[in-house]
Amino acid sequence: MIQNTRIKLLNQKNVQNREFVLYWMQSSQRTYFNHALEYSIQISNKLNKFLKVCFVLNKNYPEAQNRHFLFMLEGLYEVQKELAQRKIQMTLEIGIPSKIIKKFSQKSCLVVTDRGYTKTINSWKKEVGIKIDCRLVQVETEAIVPIEEVSNKEEYGAYTIRPKIKKLLGNYLHPLNPSDIKKKDTTGNSFESLKKTKHIIDNLKSVSTLPRKDFFKGGSHAAKTELKRFLETKAKNYSLDKNNPSLDALSNMSPYLHFGQISPIEITLEVLKKEISDETKESYLEELIIRRELSFNFVFFNKSYDNFDCLPKWCKDTLMKHKKDKRNHIYSLEELELAKTHDPYWNAAQKEMIIKGKMHGYMRMYWGKKIIEWTKDPEVAFCNTLYLNxxxxxxxxDPNSYSGVAWCYGKHDRPWKERNIFGKIRYMNENGLRRKFDIETYVNKTEILYANLSFNKK
Ligand SMILES: Cc1cc2nc3c(=O)[nH]c(=O)nc-3n(C[C@H](O)[C@H](O)[C@H](O)COP(=O)(O)OP(=O)(O)OC[C@H]3O[C@@H](n4cnc5c(N)ncnc54)[C@H](O)[C@@H]3O)c2cc1C
Incomplete structure (x- = not known):
């Protein structure tokens, strides 16, 4: 079932009578629980046309590294194969989306696309909507509840958005059955595209500048394996263990969610089916649904989401008031990047991120807070944190990246007792880590991994 509220026209142009319907896949890189794909199939069947799926890889995507491209391409390789099995042609193109989609649109009745939230993706959508001469339709499949349905403003925090999402959740939390395409593509053209993908993956593996020991392999298959592992071995203790960085207690869904390789609806339905306590389900779904969709709300309504200006006035004021406070340690971006601080816990967190491409969730908070403490200017600290992240x-x-970093500066939080450097922003210190967890185990595990990496031995 595809709710009407997921569908939005991105231009006012007509549907043309041409060769195929084009699904411009960008944010939702999966074949299951993908409302944009299912909508494209339904429209193709109605118009009795072929469906062509196109993904555009932009090599200059801001901030993306080989590590990200590799993870993404592993997923797209699978997507092409799965679509070929469903007799739907998919092509992988490299270049500028507006040019490529415009070229394909000349043979398209209409173009369907999925929904992204960040500036780059939205600027592409805007340009394509203007340049093409047929309809451009966006189908929301990344948020469980479309954000405009939840609220018409930027929300203060989880406590304000939670009741709004919960009220609507029942309307949107439904399985999505895949439909068959009527006009089947049997040309096998996607073979060329598969070869191209494989070639880029191999090249990326050989020139990758960041370590990659397959901590996380990309793709929907790997996402489901990781989800199964979470549900079978970790979920029952999630609410107890989720903040403990010395344990492997988290679901690891974030990289897969970021690339749209798994749907949040699919994860939620699996969690709800599982025989675990209601409290545990609630704790996990609070993160997956409420916190994640709060981030979507944030980047959608706050145009400065990627810089210090995004913060509420009280946060900026209090941090600026304490800008000149004495700091015991100051580190440059380079020192931070190389994990060369006096703090073994912080260094371990930075190293974990470098090695695995994923830092433990609790350490992300500590890591972000310390950058505020060790940087002269909070605006520079904000920028450096986002850069490293x-x-x-x-x-x-991801929307979660921007809201996570902004949270360290008080966004979606409340004022606390005023103190040095942080002002009224929440503060975290190493005593808290020592008191709450076996933080030395976390440090030891990470240091061993780091020492064993070949890139580190050069
Ligand atoms: C400074 C800082 C930076 C962050 N950067 C990112 C980032 O770049 N990308 C990212 O996805 N998340 C980010 N987060 C949020 C959170 O730490 C990660 O989503 C989480 O650690 C991902 O691991 P997991 O999937 O194993 O989490 P689990 O605990 O298993 O949670 C399941 C899912 O719930 C969602 N979730 C969990 N915690 C949060 C949260 N605090 N806010 C919003 N959604 C949440 C995520 O989608 C996550 O995949 C950041 C948080 C902070 C404080």
Whole structure:
């Protein structure tokens, strides 16, 4: 079932009578639980046309590293194969989306696309909507509840958005059955595209500048394997263990969600089916649904989401008031990047991110807070945190990246007792880590991994 509220026209042009319907896949890189794909199939069947799926790889995507391209291409390789089995042609193109989609649109009745939230993706959509001469339709399949349905403004925090999402959740939390395409493509053209993808993957593997020991392999298949592992071995203790960085207790869904390789609806339905306590389900779904969709709300309504200006006035004021406070340690971006601080816990977190492409969720908070403490200017600190996050995390450049970093500066939080440097922003310190967890185990595990990496021995 595809709710009407998921569908939005991105231009006012007509549907043409041409060769095929084009699904411009960009944010939702999967074949199941993909409302944009299912909508494209339904429209193709109605118009009795072929469906062509096109993904455009932009080599200059801001902040993306080989690590990200590799993860993404592993997923797209699978997508092409699965679509070929469903007799739907898919092509992978390299270049500028507006040019490529315009070229394909000349043979398209209409163009369907999925929904992205960040500036780059939205600027592409805008340009394509203007340049093509047929209809451009966007289908929301990344948020469970379309954000405009939830609220018409930027929300203060989880406590304000939670009741709004919960009220609507029942309307949107439904399985999505795949339909068959009527006009089957049997040309096998996607073979060329598969070869191209394989070739780029091999090249990326050989020139990759960041370590990659397959901590996370890309693609929907790997996403489902990881989800199964979480549900079978970790989920029952999630609410107890989720903040403990010395344990492997998290679901690891964030890189897969970021590239649209798994649907949040699919994850939610699986979690709800599982025989675990209601409290545990609630705890996980609070993160997956409420916190994640709060991030979508944030980047949608706050045009400065990627810089210090995004913060509420009280956060900016309090940080600026304490800008000149004495700092015991100051580190440059380079020192931070190389994990060369006096703090072994922080260094371990930075190294974990470099090695695995994913830092533990609790350490992300500590890591972000310390950059504020060790940088002279909070505006520079904000910028450096985002830079490191988006360069190394596989799930970086996500709405969650921007809201996560902004949270360290008080966004979606409340004022606390005023103190040095942080002002009224929440503070975190290493005593908290020592008191709550076996933080030394986390450090030891990470240091061993780091020492064993070949890139580190050069
Ligand atoms: C400074 C900082 C930077 C962050 N950068 C990112 C980022 O680049 N990309 C990213 O996806 N998340 C980011 N987060 C949020 C969070 O830390 C990660 O989503 C989480 O650690 C991902 O691991 P997981 O999937 O194993 O989490 P789990 O605990 O298993 O959670 C399942 C899912 O819930 C969602 N979720 C969990 N915690 C949060 C949260 N605090 N806010 C919003 N959604 C959440 C994610 O989609 C996650 O995949 C950041 C947080 C902070 C404080």
């Amino acid at each position: 988006n360069k190394y995390q596989l799930d970086g450049r």
